[in-house]
Amino acid sequence: MVAPPDNDVLWARSLHHTHNGSPALSGVSLGVREGEILAVHGPRGCGKTTLLRCLAGQTAPQEGEVWFNSAPVHTMSPFQRERLRRDRFAWIDPEPTLVPELTAWENAALPLLLRGTPRRAAKAAALEWLERLDIGACAKRRPRALLQAQRQRVAVARALAAEPAVLFADEPTATLHSAEGAQVLRTLTAAARSHRITVVLATYDTQVAALADRVVALLDGRRVNAPRTAEVEGRDACSLSV
Template sequence: MAPPDNDVLWARSLHCTLEGSDVLTGVSLGVREGEILALIGPRGSGKTTLMRCLSGQTVAQQGEVWFNSSPVHTMNQAQRERLRRDRFGWIDPEPGLVPELTAWENAALPLLLRGVSHKAAKTSALEWLERLDIGMHGRKRPHALTQSQRQRIAIARALVTTPSLLFADEPTASLHRADGSQVLRTLTAAARSHGITVLLATHDSEVAALADRSVALLDGRRVGTAAPTTGAEGVAACSLSV
């Protein structure tokens, strides 16, 4: 079954097990191009596992994951890695910066790895750091920065390539509420202005309110959505792999 034409990301019937336990059970959804979709649910509800499935970090055994009408579930490992490098961005709850690099070098790293010139990569990185109110610290290394500042750099790193799709896994979980709110508003505004589709995992209803639509997960099952979705529904299975 082909995905709907207006869904940039589409998954049918994901059922995943980890160490013998069901982590996802029959989860399907579609994400429209340019949409900010929140995956909301308590910790342990399967949000991260679902995003790993959708981003190609999980190998599907029976289920389907499509990106721009390309079947991610039939790609080999090298093809999935290329897809993640060239088309996707990812933000973890923790920054995961390279300690030896400066703030701008960390933000520019995805571009430098693609072979973009040093000058162009630096310019783009500094522009994103400025948008995230961290530009004045571009020459500092992570140890000299606060947790909030480091996470802003991680967000800039994820956005610097202007990915087609950004996966944000509890991106402000380690921040104080005020810092987190400001960072998220900047992130969502930047995504909208650049036409970046965002999948945002959160357990916070206030964070989810920044999205266009929310899908709720509980114990690995989809239990609701804030608005009708065009994605298909069904049942299948997959297993985790790194």
């Protein structure tokens, strides 16, 4: 096994994965640099979610290697991968997945509480991120009392409050209307840049991909050349949002 380059926080080599025999990834390799926002862009079904799951240690690829810093994720036990996910990674789904019995702030604080952060500190961090996402007033409400867009903001606050090394965001604004989605993405990318959080963002939307520092394009489970416009727009968007 050859360890990844030093400046890559995540590195994947020749990932292959099938779901019930149908190929989802066919030899994808990529590196993610520390602190960068990388968009994985492509049409529905091209393998974005499968790639993010392999990188995040949720799915063990059938072939290939995934490294986080100098640790080989592909050879870790399920317990080690779970610890890695809990302590170093955060994940945002397209639909908010919150614990219905907990309030918004308790949901946002949950990853910190699971890591053993004292309750007072975890609550302070959760409230701070809920405020930044303009839902501080909802902190004591349970998910069923929130709108879908508010629930997704709680999920984003939960991911950012944990200050992960890598944040995986799988179509995080797909269910939001465009103005709402743009605001959530601006907060997410600005927070990631100011806290040096590496972001891997799956999206089929070229405008969302343009917010990233770099775009990796997928088609039918393989890497293809990224659209040039997205990269150019991405650089412009970066300078605006820093």
